[in-house]
Amino acid sequence: MAFYDERESSQLVKILFFDILGINATDLISKAEHRLSESEILKLHFATKRLLKGEPVQYVTGKSFFAGLELIVGPDVLIPRPETEELVGKICSDIESNECSVLDIGTGSGCIALGIKSLRPNWKVSACDVSEMALNIAKRNVERTKLHINLFKLDALNSSVLPEKYDVIVSNPPYIPWREKGSLSSRVIDFEPHLALFVEDQHPLIFFERILHLAQKYLHDDGVVFFEIHESFAAELTALKDKYPIATLEVYKDMQGKDRMVKIKLSK
Template sequence: MPNYSELVQKLSSQLEIYDRQEATSLVNWLLEHHLGLRRVDMMHFLEEKDLPKKLWDDFDRLKKGEPIQYILGKAPFYGHEFLVNSFTLIPRNETEELVHLILKENKSPGLKVLDIGTGTGCIPISLALEMNQAEVYGLDISEEALEVARKNAKLLHAEVTFLKCNILEELPPIEDLDVLVSNPPYIPEKGKAEMHQNVLDFEPGLALFVPDHDPLLFYRVIAEKGKKLLKPGGRLYFEIHEEFGAGVLSLLEEKGFTELRLLKDLNGKDRMVVGKWEAGS
């Protein structure tokens, strides 16, 4: 009878599309989810013949490259679990850093906050839970994504208003914002060739890709509309493609934003741009 570590090794060796460390992490995650046991408990109680059929079904999906977050229907983000499905991007660590930055820099009570392209709602919900009496909004073009976001807000007891809006064509009906944040689509279509197949096959392209000829499309539109949405002294926060830092900074400068900053994530990649709006700029 294999012990727990031997079982993990056996299963992870079958996840050939992942490196060994990630494969081991995914197998551990799957086992913990299905067995309701902590890893330390499973060291003593696990026999392969006792594993439920649903676990094996999910393992087959994992072998085909489907992200484990979609298989389990949830993903961790900023200390909470969020529902996810194929209409939403999987929340990522870099976006947690963006949320942390906003919280660190905006401590006043009663701030008005808008997230554009909200997906699961992980950004506005996390901000609503952590900020002091903030008035928080989230927008998305996808009704299916908004349905997930509203469920997440309800499950996590967060006060967030979600609205359907095509930011490329509409001006959101929200004014005098203190904080405008967006993690918009920013991967050029040509970038598909370099991406992991499990992202291309399973995550929503609507939330990922922009035309090759206009990769800053969403930043330009959101910055322009941000001038109408933000109150004087309001801040704009963007998550960006690591190759577009200089371009986004230049764009915001042209639009009249001040106190511009380009910030790196924990992996040392250019990941966040911050600007301040002053009326009459």
């Protein structure tokens, strides 16, 4: 496959065989004599065609695995990333209390909110997005996982009102300046929703600022904000201390060693 090296291609074949035929890697050897039906061959054919055009396998199968959950994904939502899983793990290990209310802003597939709810079933978790289509997918993921989270529509750039106060506000907002479009793979640019990815070059921190603005009013005392960030914007975010009443700002690296997560406490 032109888009993939040999190792990736073999991995993709395993994913498709499992998704379409229910045959895992072991069965591939032990059931080598298995005859495919016409409809199975057609499904494999069309799925392979989509992969050959560069479409991410998660959109082809309609599924993505995140924090132990199998989530529905489609072109209206970002494919959840491993670094975002790390953010979920960080929040759940950082906050010890058994009672906690969380709001995930820009939830997409619902991965952060659902990941948190699955690790911390006692917490009260809400999630919002500006995109109705994303909210529909998130709703299907709520039904599929049977994890109860409260979903609502919110335009974080143009709203200064939230339904209630929270102990944690978390967001993995759009944070890639349009000028960096050329450095992204065509698998991202051509298939993932631009609404989820890009921000204006002049205001790369706009979502972080808007969310900090909301957090000033809608965090309980001792509440915290967690962000996933662009690896090169840790310094700019830290500079927001001059503009917002930030008491502490901690930056954490992801497993790739990149500055990727930020925890902010606001002073009252």
